[in-house]
Amino acid sequence: xxxxxxxxxxxxxxxxxxxxxxxxxxxxxxxxxxxxxxxxxxxxxxxxxxxxxxxxxxxxxxxxxxxxxxxxxxxxxxxxxxxxxxxxxxxxxxxxxxxxxxxxxxxxxxxxxxxxxxxxxxxxxxxxxxxxxxxxxxxxxxxxxxxxxxxxxxxxxxxxxxxxxxxxxxxxxxxxxxxxxxxxxxxxxxxxxxxxxxxxxxxxxxxxxxxxxxxxxxxxxxxxxxxxxxxxxxxxxxxxxxx
Amino acid sequence: xxxxxxxxxxxxxxxxxxxxxxxxxxxxxxxxxxxxxxxxxxxxxxxxxxxxxxxxxxxxxxxxxxxxxxxxxxxxxxxxxxxxxxxxxxxxxxxxxxxxxxxxxxxxxxxxxxxxxxxxxxxxxxxxxxxxxxxxxxxxxxxxxxxxxxxxxxxxxxxxxxxxxxxxxxxxxxxxxxxxxxxxxxxxxxxxxxxxxxxxxxxxxxxxxxxxxxxxxxxxxxxxxxxxxxxxxxxxxxxxxxx
DNA sequence: CGTACGTTTGATCTTTCTCAATAATGGTGG
DNA sequence: CCACCATTATTGAGAAAGATCAAACGTACG
Numbered sequence: 001x002x003x004x005x006x007x008x009x010x011x012x013x014x015x016x017x018x019x020x021x022x023x024x025x026x027x028x029x030x031x032x033x034x035x036x037x038x039x040x041x042x043x044x045x046x047x048x049x050x051x052x053x054x055x056x057x058x059x060x061x062x063x064x065x066x067x068x069x070x071x072x073x074x075x076x077x078x079x080x081x082x083x084x085x086x087x088x089x090x091x092x093x094x095x096x097x098x099x100x101x102x103x104x105x106x107x108x109x110x111x112x113x114x115x116x117x118x119x120x121x122x123x124x125x126x127x128x129x130x131x132x133x134x135x136x137x138x139x140x141x142x143x144x145x146x147x148x149x150x151x152x153x154x155x156x157x158x159x160x161x162x163x164x165x166x167x168x169x170x171x172x173x174x175x176x177x178x179x180x181x182x183x184x185x186x187x188x189x190x191x192x193x194x195x196x197x198x199x200x201x202x203x204x205x206x207x208x209x210x211x212x213x214x215x216x217x218x219x220x221x222x223x224x225x226x227x228x229x230x231x232x233x234x235x236x237x238x239x240x241x242x243x
Numbered sequence: 244x245x246x247x248x249x250x251x252x253x254x255x256x257x258x259x260x261x262x263x264x265x266x267x268x269x270x271x272x273x274x275x276x277x278x279x280x281x282x283x284x285x286x287x288x289x290x291x292x293x294x295x296x297x298x299x300x301x302x303x304x305x306x307x308x309x310x311x312x313x314x315x316x317x318x319x320x321x322x323x324x325x326x327x328x329x330x331x332x333x334x335x336x337x338x339x340x341x342x343x344x345x346x347x348x349x350x351x352x353x354x355x356x357x358x359x360x361x362x363x364x365x366x367x368x369x370x371x372x373x374x375x376x377x378x379x380x381x382x383x384x385x386x387x388x389x390x391x392x393x394x395x396x397x398x399x400x401x402x403x404x405x406x407x408x409x410x411x412x413x414x415x416x417x418x419x420x421x422x423x424x425x426x427x428x429x430x431x432x433x434x435x436x437x438x439x440x441x442x443x444x445x446x447x448x449x450x451x452x453x454x455x456x457x458x459x460x461x462x463x464x465x466x467x468x469x470x471x472x473x474x475x476x477x478x479x480x481x482x483x484x485x486x
Numbered sequence: 487c488g489t490a491c492g493t494t495t496g497a498t499c500t501t502t503c504t505c506a507a508t509a510a511t512g513g514t515g516g
Numbered sequence: 517c518c519a520c521c522a523t524t525a526t527t528g529a530g531a532a533a534g535a536t537c538a539a540a541c542g543t544a545c546g
Contacts, residue, residue, distance in 0.1 A: 042472070060378065063468040066386040070378045082375070085368050090375045090473040114364060117357035124356070125328050127370055132325070132333045134377035139303045139311040141385040142429030146502070177524060186385030188503055193526060209511085225306040229285070230333040389534070420492060434534055436494060452543095 004050045004102070007076030008122045010163060011129065011234070018118035025109065027102040038079050038093040038101060045089065047103035048080040054099015055175045058082075059183070060091045069184040070137060071130065072096070072176075074160055081127050084110060097175045129232045136230045141186040144225060149185040150195045151224030154205065154212060159228050171206075171213030199223070247293045247345070250319030251365045253406060254372065254477070261361035268352065270345040281322050281336040281344060288332065290346035291323040297342015298418045301325075302426070303334045312427040313380060314373065315339070315419075317403055324370050327352060340418045372475045379473045384429040387468060392428040393438045394467030397448065397455060402471050414449075414456030442466070 005022055008014060014022070029052065032038070038049050038056060051073050058071040070091065073079055083089045084106055113120045133156075140152050157174065161167035178196070179189040187195075199205045203215045204223055214220055221227075248265050251257060257265070272295065275281070281292050281299060294316050301314040313334065316322055326332045327349055356363045376399075383395050400417065404410035421439070422432040430438075442448045446458045447466055457463055464470075 058378065060382045062382060062386050068382040068386045070381045082371060085364060086371050086375070086475055088472065088475070090475070091378055113367070114360035120357050120363055121328060124367060124370070127367070127374065128325060128329050131370065131374045131377060132329070134374060134381060135301065135303065135313045135334055138313045138377060138380050138384060139305060141381060143305050143309040143311045178526095179524080189525085190504085190527090191502060194502095197526085229331065232329055232331070232333070421494095422492080431535055432493085433495090433536080437534095440494085 011125050012122045015118050025104050027104045030101045032095045032099050034095050034097050036095050039089050041092045043089050048084050048109050050102045051075050051077045052100040052102050055096040057096050058091050058093050067183045132230045146187055146195050148225050151220055152226050155221050155224045155226035163233050174210050174212045254368050255365040258361050268347050270347045273344045275338045275342050277338050277340050279338050282332050284335045286332050291327050291352050293345045294318050294320045295343040295345050298339040300339050301334050301336050310426045375473045389430055389438050391468050394463055395469050398464050398467045398469035406476050417453050417455045
């Protein structure tokens, strides 16, 4: 659970006791393949999964069968906070890559959250940050054009990974296919491809396989109308400094 | 605060003690005009406002000046739960109509949430339901066409109002201009107008001024690809029964 | 009664989607 | 190590949904 704790503490400091309590939470590790489900729509999970390794995403399917991705989970994220106090999952969570999940019994985590104010506060904050990201996604998909959407998504990813020390200098491994990128931005994979080539042609990014590097971080942020406020990352703007 | 309590209890039952504690929260009433701000982007509210009367909406503006509405608040909603544990508001909240706000001191509500498990659970659930609605909005704006988006929004509104006993039979007062409808669905007001006329022409709704009635509730739900699961409304499907 | 705001309508233009085909790429069994 | 298959990425041409621009029409309200 140490990744989870690090993740929590990136948001709020925990007291020694609270930290111990979280670290002592019982859990069971599970190795997951890409595409496997962590949560299914309509199910009632008895566990709250914490992503130890690998990436996952939240997803819903419309009546017509179109898919929309509403969130990408990175290592350290608690995947089921959204469900822990609700009884029916309104969306599915699926692995993006291979990875490892730590399953924590729902009841144990619930109790910790409700009885330890420090933990409660921390978990609530994590939930609220997720909601903030969702709001930004509504804006992204509702009011930005294709190029802005993609650029914005890339920026968000870069910052979130960087904060956890998962991004190499000037770039990162993007664990999504162009089709998944399309499902996250409300576009077509065909169009995503054209936009990516456009960003590359303009020198904002370079790509080799799934690896994306920022040719011009400042310009990419401008192209994506990106400001990191909504991520509620405490502390300085390290990524900006690095460029 | 009784509206707030009712709102909470629509989601989770509260113990007598917890209910008392919430009812005894200090607050100050304020009358608000349409368009006035309850929260500004970037601000740090010292109060948590509860909407006693009237409607409000959450909103963000892109760099290019386009506006996106991410949520509509109805009477009983706590407007600042999203901000109560975060220090900078990532979005603005504005009145849609005239109304009354009960300002509760942030610290008092925080304490209640953290020290009373029953209240904590209730507030967390309210927050999670809001997140669930946000996810559905991402889907709505990302993967549905204009007609579906509008129909979906109307259905959501109808159900949320109905649950609180604010919807008259077979219809309700829609407190939004077509421009605001457009900002909520990622469309243009011109196009919203055409879609509304289309829905009307097909007999799914009738309009007189801001009043919308459902000509065919079932068909409207189908047209909007609407299922109420994501609203996490406990209990039966009264609205469906009424038709 | 005039002004401001909201609605409605028409004509034209863009962005993005669709359909379709071709090229890479990675992994697999032999 | 190589041939083969299944994904994924790339490219082109035509179609469509929705945006934009512009104007007229209502209606509330000071």
